[in-house]
Amino acid sequence: MIEAHQLTKRYGEKVAVDGLSFVVRPGTVTGFLGPNGAGKSTTMRLIIGLDDPTSGSVQVNGRRYVQHAAPLQEVGALLEAKSIHPGRSAYNHLYSLALTHGIPRRRVDEVIDLAGLGSVARKRAGAFSLGMGQRLGIAAALLGDPQTIMLDEPVNGLDPEGVLWIRNLLTGLAAEGRTVFVSSHLMSEMALVADHLVVVGRGRLLADTTVKDLVREAGGDSVTVATAEPARLREVLSGPGVEITGRAGSEELYVTGISARAIGLKAAEHGIALFELSVRTVSLEEAFMDLTRDAVEYHGSTGGIEILGGAA
Numbered sequence: 001m002i003e004a005h006q007l008t009k010r011y012g013e014k015v016a017v018d019g020l021s022f023v024v025r026p027g028t029v030t031g032f033l034g035p036n037g038a039g040k041s042t043t044m045r046l047i048i049g050l051d052d053p054t055s056g057s058v059q060v061n062g063r064r065y066v067q068h069a070a071p072l073q074e075v076g077a078l079l080e081a082k083s084i085h086p087g088r089s090a091y092n093h094l095y096s097l098a099l100t101h102g103i104p105r106r107r108v109d110e111v112i113d114l115a116g117l118g119s120v121a122r123k124r125a126g127a128f129s130l131g132m133g134q135r136l137g138i139a140a141a142l143l144g145d146p147q148t149i150m151l152d153e154p155v156n157g158l159d160p161e162g163v164l165w166i167r168n169l170l171t172g173l174a175a176e177g178r179t180v181f182v183s184s185h186l187m188s189e190m191a192l193v194a195d196h197l198v199v200v201g202r203g204r205l206l207a208d209t210t211v212k213d214l215v216r217e218a219g220g221d222s223v224t225v226a227t228a229e230p231a232r233l234r235e236v237l238s239g240p241g242v243e244i245t246g247r248a249g250s251e252e253l254y255v256t257g258i259s260a261r262a263i264g265l266k267a268a269e270h271g272i273a274l275f276e277l278s279v280r281t282v283s284l285e286e287a288f289m290d291l292t293r294d295a296v297e298y299h300g301s302t303g304g305i306e307i308l309g310g311a312a
Contacts, residue, residue, distance in 0.1 A: 001026055001179050002047060002148060006056035009042055009203075016042040018203035019056065024181045024196075026147065029174045031194035031211075032183040033288060035296045039203040040183045041079070044152055048077050060148055072101045075148040076141030082133050086126020090117050090136050093125055097143055107143060115139035116165065130157030138166070148179040155189060167193050187285035199288070201295020211284055218287035223255045225263055226276035236270050237263060251275065 002024035009017040017039045024030045034040050045051045047058050049065040060068070060075045068074045084093050094108045112121050115135040120128070125136060134157050141149060154170075155163050170193050174180045184190055190197070190211070197214060199207040207214060227233050230253055234244050242257040255263060260279045267274050 001062075002058065002060055002150070002181055004043070004047075004056070004058040007043065007046060007053055007058050008055045009039075009046060009051060010054045015203050017046065017053075020200065020203070020205055021056075022198045022205060022208050024148075024179055024198070026179040027174055027177050028195040029170050029180045029182060029193050030196045030198060031190040032181060032198050032200075033187075033190065034200040034206075035292050037202075038200045038292075038295065040200060041152060042203075043200070044077070044079055044150060044183065047150060048075065048079075050079075070101055070144065072097065072103070072146065073144035074146055075150060076144060076146040077150045077152075078134075078137040078141045078154060079152045080137075082130075082137075084125050084133075084136065087124055089122050090125050090128075090139075091121040093136065094140060094143060097140060101144060103144060107145065111139040111142050114142065114169075116162075131159060131162055134158055135162070138169075146178075148181070149173055150181045152183045153185070154182060155184065155186060163189070187283070187288055191284040199291060201292045204295075206291055206295060214291070215282050215284060215287045218282045218290050221256070221259075222280050222282070223258070223260045223263055224276060224278045224280065225253050225255060225260075225267075225274060226251045227253075227267070227272055227274050229272050232270070233267060233272050236266050236272065 005021050007017055007020040008015070020043060032040055032043075042051065046053050047060065047065065057064070065071055065075065088096075091108065091112065094111065095105065097103070098105065098108050112118055115138055117132070117135055117139060120132060125133070128136065134154060138151065138154060141151065154166050158166060167189065170180055170182060174195070182194070194211055196210055197207060198205070225233065228251060230246060230251055234253060237244060237255060237258060239258075242255065244253055244255050246253040260277055264274065264277055
């Protein structure tokens with residue numbers, strides 16, 4: 001479990017992380033989302049003690065990371081996949097980590113197989129592609145068989161097979177009761193693997209919720225319905241929790257708060273002919289963009305990139 005309480009980090013006058021409080025619980029995949037400059041990487045560095053907070057606190061499994069006697073066996077982290085000696089083989093990189101943490105050699109073989117590195121285990125890591133470097137970084141994160149796993153952009157550089165592998169790996173680790181905390185800019189992947197979301201912008205918490213609830217709050221499922229009698233249909237469908245919009249003079253209505261099936265049944269009950277009845281589901285990407293619209297620090301423009309400032 002990861003517990004952050006009023007976590008704050010300042011670099012001079014810049015506030016990179018601003019009073020963040022959240023809990024990442026075991027048994028779920030928690031997605032850590034935010035625009036570039038939102039403070040995600042800084043938060044992850046604070047969690048594993050690479051930076052000290054200006055104020056506030058963060059604990060992993062009830063203690064600060066530096067207080068764990070065997071931290072690699074408490075939390076496995078991937079923040080920078082290529083932070084290894086380029087002349088060292090993948091096997092020797094993992095074996096050196098194992099030796100410093102009292103981890104048996106057989107575990108090195110296990111994570112090499114798990115990460116699909118068997119055919120390149122004796123090759124120099126400096127020659128690895130970005131995707132193979134990611135696999136090696138994930139293998140290192142899993143080396144201590146930790147209960148808490150924290151990965152920053154784990155699918156970066158992976159091919160489709162690798163993306164499927166990491167997807168199954170994350171859900172499998174959570175199913176074993178482990179705490180899984182993953183940052184990503186790929187909303188399609190987060191929609192598939194994440195149970196819970198922590199969303200930040202400009203260093204502040206924007207949402208601590210489930211994927212389902214975030215999408216629902218952004219509009220959820222909306223139904224487009226067309227009829228020659230829009231005013232009458234609007235009257236029939238009106239009720240608590242139902243929102244109906246449409247342009248004056250148009251045969252189309254846009255309805256939320258009631259299912260397409262219920263709309264069809266009500267229309268049939270009142271003898272109203274429908275020309276169209278279609279459902280549009282708000283995606284996680286759309287919900288995320290709507291939530292973070294005012295927290296984006298780097299805006300694209302026709303003439304180039306307008307940089308408003310921000311921290312990583």
